[in-house]
Amino acid sequence: MKHLPVINCCTPLAGSSLSNEEAVELERLFRVLGDRHRVRILNILLRARGEPVCVCEFTSELGLAQPTVSYHLKQLRDAGLLDREKRGTFAYFRIRPNAMERLHSLVEPAALARAV
Amino acid sequence: MKHLPVINCCTPLAGSSLSNEEAVELERLFRVLGDRHRVRILNILLRARGEPVCVCEFTSELGLAQPTVSYHLKQLRDAGLLDREKRGTFAYFRIRPNAMERLHSLVEPAALARAV
Secondary structure, eight states: OOSOOGGGOOOOTTSSOOOHHHHHHHHHHHHHHOSHHHHHHHHHHHHTTTOOEEHHHHHHHHTOOHHHHHHHHHHHHHTTSEEEEEETTEEEEEEOTTHHHHHHHHTOTTHHHHHO | OOSOOGGGOOOOTTSSOOOHHHHHHHHHHHHHHOSHHHHHHHHHHHHTTTOOEEHHHHHHHHTOOHHHHHHHHHHHHHTTSEEEEEETTEEEEEEOTTHHHHHHHHTOTTHHHHHO
């Protein structure tokens, strides 16, 4: 991967004063999340509890064409939220370990209290 | 307020199967957060630890004109993240109690485990 995954960025929202760069990284992360299809993809993967899900399952569950699903999966992957593996002709995706924990910690209400 | 604040919506991301409507609500919430200026506004308010912050402080800290700041504050307020009060000629804003806790719970990695 060329870029540091977005999910690895950043001072938490409630942390010490955010720089412009950190604000831009948080903006990128929340924009990736700010899409109804990507939200549903994450929900499907979280319900799979870390097990890999075939790209073909998303197309049928979301009612979207495969290129559209692949576009959204790529956005989530580039943000560091998903891992991809190839099995035969199909790609499988799963939540990257600790990605949700990291997202959770970025919106931790008490982050500031802990940091002080 | 005409609409239910967005922050009050929704099954958590890791909850049971999201409906289309819930996915749209989560999309709206994350889109509100997906802006560098709004991220910095939240950071300023969280650092104020629930104390009201004058609109004039945001303009100077963010280097933005007041109409722009007011636009972003309105987005955050419409999402149910902020409260506003008028004191003399100035408007003051603070994080709505429990809004961050609610956001935090929406991205709780273990929400599914708890729900089962």
